Amino acid sequence: MTTQEKVLYIIELLELSDRQVSEAIGKAISTVTHKRAQIGRNKFTDEDLQKLKDYYIETLDKIKSI
Numbered sequence: 001m002t003t004q005e006k007v008l009y010i011i012e013l014l015e016l017s018d019r020q021v022s023e024a025i026g027k028a029i030s031t032v033t034h035k036r037a038q039i040g041r042n043k044f045t046d047e048d049l050q051k052l053k054d055y056y057i058e059t060l061d062k063i064k065s066i
Helices: 003-014 018-025 029-037 046-064
Strands: none
Touching (some): 003 046
């Protein structure tokens, strides 16, 4: 599974909007939209994947600690 496929799988699994993904990875909403649709060779990078995973794992850890 490629990095692009992994990010898209996480987005689908968590039912994330472009806005939510942009907040997690620190990119503009339009950039996320282009990466999601692979417009102009835009794809999610390994760094984007790691940021997305870290953001949501941290969120889940906060929920677990309640």
